[in-house]
Amino acid sequence: MKLSAKVEYGVRAMAVLAFYYQSGPFPLRKIAEQENISLKFLEHIFFKLRTSGLIFSMRGTRGGYMLSRPPAEINIGDIVRAVEGPITPVDCLSENGTDPCCHRKEGCLTRQVWEKLRDKINDVLDDVSLYELIDFKSTHIK
Amino acid sequence: MKLSAKVEYGVRAMAVLAFYYQSGPFPLRKIAEQENISLKFLEHIFFKLRTSGLIFSMRGTRGGYMLSRPPAEINIGDIVRAVEGPITPVDCLSENGTDPCCHRKEGCLTRQVWEKLRDKINDVLDDVSLYELIDFKSTHIK
DNA sequence: TGAATTCCGACCAAACAACTAGGGTATCCA
DNA sequence: TGGATACCCTAGTTGTTTGGTCGGAATTCA
Numbered sequence: 001m002k003l004s005a006k007v008e009y010g011v012r013a014m015a016v017l018a019f020y021y022q023s024g025p026f027p028l029r030k031i032a033e034q035e036n037i038s039l040k041f042l043e044h045i046f047f048k049l050r051t052s053g054l055i056f057s058m059r060g061t062r063g064g065y066m067l068s069r070p071p072a073e074i075n076i077g078d079i080v081r082a083v084e085g086p087i088t089p090v091d092c093l094s095e096n097g098t099d100p101c102c103h104r105k106e107g108c109l110t111r112q113v114w115e116k117l118r119d120k121i122n123d124v125l126d127d128v129s130l131y132e133l134i135d136f137k138s139t140h141i142k
Numbered sequence: 143m144k145l146s147a148k149v150e151y152g153v154r155a156m157a158v159l160a161f162y163y164q165s166g167p168f169p170l171r172k173i174a175e176q177e178n179i180s181l182k183f184l185e186h187i188f189f190k191l192r193t194s195g196l197i198f199s200m201r202g203t204r205g206g207y208m209l210s211r212p213p214a215e216i217n218i219g220d221i222v223r224a225v226e227g228p229i230t231p232v233d234c235l236s237e238n239g240t241d242p243c244c245h246r247k248e249g250c251l252t253r254q255v256w257e258k259l260r261d262k263i264n265d266v267l268d269d270v271s272l273y274e275l276i277d278f279k280s281t282h283i284k
Numbered sequence: 285t286g287a288a289t290t291c292c293g294a295c296c297a298a299a300c301a302a303c304t305a306g307g308g309t310a311t312c313c314a
Numbered sequence: 315t316g317g318a319t320a321c322c323c324t325a326g327t328t329g330t331t332t333g334g335t336c337g338g339a340a341t342t343c344a
Binding site: 001002003008011012015076080084087088089090091092109110113114116117120121123124125128133 | 143144145150153154157218222226229230231232233234252255256258259262263265266267270275276
């Protein structure tokens, strides 16, 4: 029941982008330095974030990444799902019906528990936006 | 963000024990057959369930396992934590303070999100007891 | 005794996670 | 135009976890 390091890094990196939103494209190298994350590793994460449409990129000497929506419109759940894929506490809930547990949708006793769990996890993660994250920072740190 | 197969098996096996509660010790081999789980693998799982105090065992020819409390007093969260250990969405939340994220408890922006996530997961899992699981079965299947 | 059962430690193979390496390509600016 | 910078892509490496097996010892009961 763990999130991966990729997700942690992804969220922290996106928080940086949120903080510098409206300052033009922000280079990955700086994020890597600020957050002490391997640049090469971050590249992989940002590939997923970009193909998920959460950010866009600009190449060249003054290039970098930018959020494609305002921080208030990007929530943690978006980032988690972009980096890790859809949240499925047990394989039984994913759509490829190749597992023996789910022959009978009615008969799987535990299924409804896992469904509720999945929904609640999504709820929590979708309830916090990047804006709230950096707003907390501004209030308590700066 | 996945539960392990151990947890799935553990919950299903505990549901069987709940169903045969008050019928004396129930042998692991029968559970393995009913639920189509490797007996040897189940042994590992039941070691954890036993040392966590959720079940007790009786050796010998008519031995087996029994719930140590009524089904209504054992919830899914108990089983998950017994088999997988405490739920910690990110390592940052576990108590060994060896990670770089948590020098400053106040400054970790994302920490409160993960804390809320952890709490909600526990809430969902603690909200369903074995009794409710097998009661659902009795109502809809039998 | 012998069969059925729990208990216990070691072992193993495959998958996964967390990086790392290194080059390729596009773009920008001077 | 040319070099600097940044993004893009493939693949390998290393260590841990997961899921599972094996063999055997201890215990109980008929």
